Amino acid sequence: MENFDQIFTLLAESEGISLNLDILETGLINIIALVGILIYVGRDFLGSSLEARKSDIVTGVQDAEERLNEANKRLTEAQKQLTQANVVIAEIRSETIATKKVLLNADASQSQADLKTRFSRALATSRTKERQIFLEVKQQIITLVLKRTATRAQEAFAPKDRATALINETITKLEGDLL
Amino acid sequence: MTAQYEQELNSVRKEAQLEITNSQKIHKEILEIELNISQKYIDNLLDTITKDLLAKKTTALNSLDSIVQSLCVEIETRLSI
Numbered sequence: 082m083e084n085f086d087q088i089f090t091l092l093a094e095s096e097g098i099s100l101n102l103d104i105l106e107t108g109l110i111n112i113i114a115l116v117g118i119l120i121y122v123g124r125d126f127l128g129s130s131l132e133a134r135k136s137d138i139v140t141g142v143q144d145a146e147e148r149l150n151e152a153n154k155r156l157t158e159a160q161k162q163l164t165q166a167n168v169v170i171a172e173i174r175s176e177t178i179a180t181k182k183v184l185l186n187a188d189a190s191q192s193q194a195d196l197k198t199r200f201s202r203a204l205a206t207s208r209t210k211e212r213q214i215f216l217e218v219k220q221q222i223i224t225l226v227l228k229r230t231a232t233r234a235q236e237a238f239a240p241k242d243r244a245t246a247l248i249n250e251t252i253t254k255l256e257g258d259l260l
Numbered sequence: 261m262t263a264q265y266e267q268e269l270n271s272v273r274k275e276a277q278l279e280i281t282n283s284q285k286i287h288k289e290i291l292e293i294e295l296n297i298s299q300k301y302i303d304n305l306l307d308t309i310t311k312d313l314l315a316k317k318t319t320a321l322n323s324l325d326s327i328v329q330s331l332c333v334e335i336e337t338r339l340s341i
């Protein structure tokens with residue numbers, strides 16, 4: 082840091098910065114010769130290096146173009162896959178609706194059949210009860226008529242003369258038929 | 261991207277399956293409720309019919325005696341017993 086400060090001190094003490102036009106002192110010829118030698122010697126190396134560099138750049142550009150083409154292809158394929166995926170999704174949704182309809186119809190048919198069976202069973206039960214009550218009433222009528230007939234017969238044929246008269250009348254009728 | 265599409269497809273498939281299952285479940289529940297309501301209606305109808313039949317039976321049995329007696333009188337009259 083101290084040396085760095087001394088540079089400014091020396092510059093301030095001297096005449097300052099100025100252009101030196103003395104060719105021999107500045108060594109310009111040497112520099113030009115050195116550059117010329119360098120160009121002459123390094124031309125082949127530099128050319129081949131530049132060629133290699135150019136080749137690398139061309140290869141890089143071609144690779145980039147290939148990658149671009151590949152990316153475009155992939156993009157196209159991806160778009161196709163997207164379209165196919167959308168088609169498949171639409172098919173899945175329509176199939177879902179169709180499947181739901183089929184399943185719901187099957188369930189509804191099954192329930193309808195079940196309901197029909199229940200109504201048929203209820204109707205059969207009702208008819209059985211109706212028949213049973215009809216038979217009970219019929220049996221009651223028969224019982225009443227028999228009782229009434231028996232009572233009336235006992236009333237009619239209780240006196241002996243009445244029974245005798247009836248028996249004689251019947252025998253007479255039978256004889257007439259037989260003759 | 262392909263993986264994303266496949267994932268979306270799988271998601272749609274699962275969603276569809278779930279939708280079908282849920283729909284079927286809900287529909288079965290609705291049908292079960294409707295069947296129960298119908299069964300109650302049938303039971304009530306049977307009960308009403310049975311009560312009506314029993315009432316008619318009682319009425320018939322109550323009026324049977326007089327009807328039989330009337331018929332017997334009519335028969336006796338016609339037979340002139």
